[in-house]
Amino acid sequence: MRPQHINEVVGQQHLVGPGKIIRRMVDARLLSSMILYGPPGTGKTSIASAIAGSTKYAFRTLNAATDSKHDLEIVAEEAKMSGTVILMLDEIHRLTKPKQDFLLPHLENGHIILIGATTENPYIAINPAIRSRTQIFEVKPLSESDIAHAVQRALTDKQNGLGKMQIKLTDEALKHLCSATSGDLRSALNGLELAAKSTVPNKKGTILIDLQVIEECIQRKSLVQDKDGDAHYDVISAFQKSIRGSDVDAALHYMGRLIESGDLISINRRLLTIAYEDIGLANPRAAAQTVQAVTAAEKIGLPEARIPLAVAVIDLCLSPKSNSAITAIDNVLTDIRKGGYGEVPLHLKDAHYAGAAKLGRGADYKYPHNYPHDWTQQQYLPNRLVGKQYYHPKTNGRYEQALKDQYNRLKKAQQKKQTAKNDNSKN
Incomplete structure (x- = not known):
């Protein structure tokens, strides 16, 4: 059922529809090398096949992971003789440097039109030398109507599909x-073929494919993602953002997808990060509860781990949020990387070694526990950073509200003492 012409491509109309970029290339016969990336089964190889069929160029397919440099040399020799060859290179993110170095000159002179396919994000996984010589296009998951159209075409196509078989696919089975x-x-097509060829015809010779048959033939079907694929990281990202946005149902949905893929490690790591990054000081209890839930999940494993993890997700979603802690430390790091640091005040320097006193190390240091309320005013920041504020408290939870009140009291007392000290020095 692989398309032989650009008009036969199912879906991806943002690339192959009238007036769109790949259609323009084909119509003008001005092809350039490209990388198609997206989830499995969405039409990357089909687009390459359709481009070759529409332009009548020779078409060859190789796999960057399993085919050798010698295989590339054969394609290059053919390109020299025929003029142009379209090379479909699957798993292009696994192209080794020797193969890449061989391929680059042929891309430059146009003898080989490379169409690379990958499920990985090419901006991360593919070498810049290849990336700079190709256009990058994202291939998106097909819609249900696109798949339904392709399935119906497979059922009626007598040459390449299942049209010679007397098949009745129920509406419920088609929808599923x-x-x-x-x-x-x-x-979808693999499941349909398995269902058609493994179902015994009835007395009238009809192969009835109902919902139960389809469920058995596609097995783990709906939301399981390749743990190493780009889409898997999109689910992890959506998981954290749903908790941050306080959407319980969405967060549970995305965690369910991660559970189905068996990725307990990513769930645990992400929950711990979320507890401190997004909830933080607004509700420290939630962070402690999350640590307990993750510990329990690690000890009992899947599938039971889903229970404490669900408790943690619901708790984090409905908790007040604060990113003041991560913002504070990031403010500090940004300042330091820009040169925002100075010498440690003399009274704070290490004074435990012999001779430190002669150097003035630790002199005039005030031990806070010797003062009422275990506090006394003294300078802690370097001279050039006095008055700098990195932490900006939020008030989404009672705990951080209390921290804000205490922070403001201490700041005020520190500034009051500093003002009095400045006035005395002027006098």
Whole structure:
């Protein structure tokens, strides 16, 4: 069912629709090398096949991970003789440097039109030398209507599809096939083929494919992602952002997808990060509860781990939020990297070694516990940073409200003493 012409490509109309970039290239016969990236089964190889079929150029397919440099040399020799070859290179993110170095000159002279395919983010996973010589296009998951169209075409196509078989696909089964494969047309067609060829025809010779048959044939179907794929990290990102946005149902949904993929490690790490980054001082109890939930999840493992993890997710979603701690330390690091630091005040320097007193180390240091309320005014920041404020308290929770009140009291007392000290020095 692989398309032989650009008009036969299912979905991806933002690339192959009328007036869109790949369609323009094909119509003008001005092809350039490109990288197509997106989830499995969404049409990367199909687009390459359709481009070759529409332009009548020779078409070859290789895999960057399994095919050798010698295989590339064969394609290059063919390109020299025929003029132009379209090379579909799957898993291009796994292209080794020797293969890359061989390929680059052929891309430069235009003998080979490279169409690379990858499920990885090319801006992260692909070498800049290849990336700079290609256009990058994102291939998106197909819609349910796109998959339904392709399935119906497969059922009627007598040459390449299942049209010679007498198949009846129920509406319920079709709907489930289109929705449960999550935009992966290859999975949908593979499931349909398995269902058709493994179902015994009835007395009339009809192969009835109902919901139960489809469920058995596509197995783990809907929301499971490749743990190493780009889409998996998108789910992790959506998981944290849903908790940050206090959407319990969305957060549980994305965690469910991570559980189905078996990625307990990412869930635990992300929850611990969220507890301190997004909830933080607004509700320290939630952070402690999260640590307990993650510890329990690690000890009992999946599938039972889903229970304490769900408790943690709901708690974090509905907790007051504050990012004041991460903002404070990031403000400090930004300042330091810009040169915002100075010499440690003399009275704060290490004074435990022999001879430190002669150097004035630790002189005039005031031990706070010797004063009422275990506090006394003295300078702690370097001279050039006196008065600098990195921490800006929030008031979304009672705990941080109390911290803010205490912070402001101490700041005020410190400034009052500093003002009096400045006045005395003027007098």
